[in-house]
Amino acid sequence: MSHSTVPRSRSEAETTQQNPGASEGAPGPGARPPAARLSLRHRFRRDRVLLLMTLPAVVLLLLFNYVPILGNVVAFQDYDPYISDNGVVSMLHSLWVGGENFERIFEDSAFWQAVRNTLVLFFLQLVLFFPVPVLLALLINSVVRPRVRAVAQAVLYLPHFFSWVLVIAVFQQMFGGAGMLSQLLRENGYDGLDIMTNPDTFPFLLTAQSVWKDAGWGIIVFLAALASVSPDLYEAAAMDGAGRWRRMWHVTLPALRPVIALLLVLRVGDALTVGFEQILLQRDAVGPGAAEVLDTFVWWNGVRNQDFGYAAAAGLVKGVISIGLVLAANKVAHLMGEQGVYKK
Template sequence: MVPGLAYFLLFQYGALFGSAIAFKEYVPFDGVWGSPWIGFENFQRMFGNAEFWDAVVNTLVISVLQLVFYFPVPLALALLLHSLTWSTVRRFVQSVAYLPHFISWVIVVALFQQMLGDTGLMNSFLGDAGLSTVDVIGNPDAFKPLVVAQVIWKDAGWGTIIFLAALTQVDEQLLEASAIDGAGPWRRFWHVTLPAIRPVVILLLIMRLGEILSVGFEQMLLQRDAVGPEAAEIIDTFVYYQGVVGGDYGFATAAGLFKGLMGALLVYAANKVAHRLGESGVYK
């Protein structure tokens, strides 16, 4: 456990001390503690910055799309895999479904560009058929559905691991009894399977809500120039361009701290709702 604990202590809890520069006019040569305090000026600038709110809106829209369209996919895929009786086929399908998770976003974005770009495979077929071509990759209106599709293709298989583990706890005798009583597959899922795995679903949903303002920095950064910041700017890329590229470290840290606080509040609120529904949630 020592390497894992060291990672969190150094890069998670230790890094919290650097959040002090959100309240400072940070000068790298003066250091964190040598830079002058300016109170909440960085936050006032942030709340009055139109580009920041555009990034917040883009982040929330992409997060909601991922929550609605991506979150159910691993559960559905896990149910399909769990229903396979031939273990050899199930292990093969699981392995194939897991593989995209280990491919870097650089490769994933390149693959989608080769398939859906202006000179990609799809447009080659359309051109050969005498039809008009469509540049999906460079279309700002198609960007948000595109990034959700990329996440589904890359991580849906990996997301089935926890659901498959939860499905092993479903009482097979209850499933058999409900089938004998005439319940179809949907009623068995709704009345037997879903109640058995509901605590896991709620736990994962709470954790996802805590990360609702994190929608994939690398994925967005790689495609931002193709569609423009109006469509692809999120909070993480906003922080990167304001801080690392622009050198306005205090302002960027204020935006990052705002994101972290909102995530913590969402986890707290979702956990309270889980308690009201009779579930244990993330913590008591």
């Protein structure tokens, strides 16, 4: 039994007769042939100027980011830097102890206290610090006059250039035992207040310092994202009867959503790094029980106590956990429909 074929239109039949290869996907007589794929050698010659421009950055990245990874072998040794003046020779001749350093870490209560302090500071900064640049960017973006916007952005961005020594000195003059706030309280018959040496308020103090110093840096990122939003979207929303708040909710925030998701993933990956220099400068004021975090724990045991293998093991545990946090946060971003750090 033969099957009947579907009749074709006259124009299609004529096209097929004139160009028999059209039905098989062959290019027509007027079509441009596909460009030949360049070899690796030709691509190097074509892009040699761009490759030379990026070469210094690649060399610096390899020397200061990837080559030091080889030093993680110290975490499995009783490393003695005084065996030789050459660090590589010292690593080759140091006693191999396997996982002994990791066993010491998991049995050390000081390590778990540092983990607890690190996580507390991370969650506080995530809740109290991360939304501040977004809110300030929305506030500055709503200002009509460009001169006022430029001045406000410059004032908020200026503390980013201050060193942590200067930032802590400013807070000491304001909230220390002899600071402005304490003197004002004494003049009005109240007891003085020393926030800088109070372990209970230390996490909030660190968060306030981070907000004052680095909020201006985040504002630039969000303002750049807001600048890419088409004004036609706001005009269309206004014509549909949307007020200021509804325009912000349905136009502005969706435009910021990819940037917020990306920065949030990066912030979660950096969760165990909560400010080494900032905390180290104030560690003695409140004690290690409140100020010891993973970075200062590694520094104290490695540099001060000369227990390099133990400190390297703690740093390696921190790095592995940070990678896991990045992957988990990026997966959550994908589930929310955002790209994250990398695509699926």
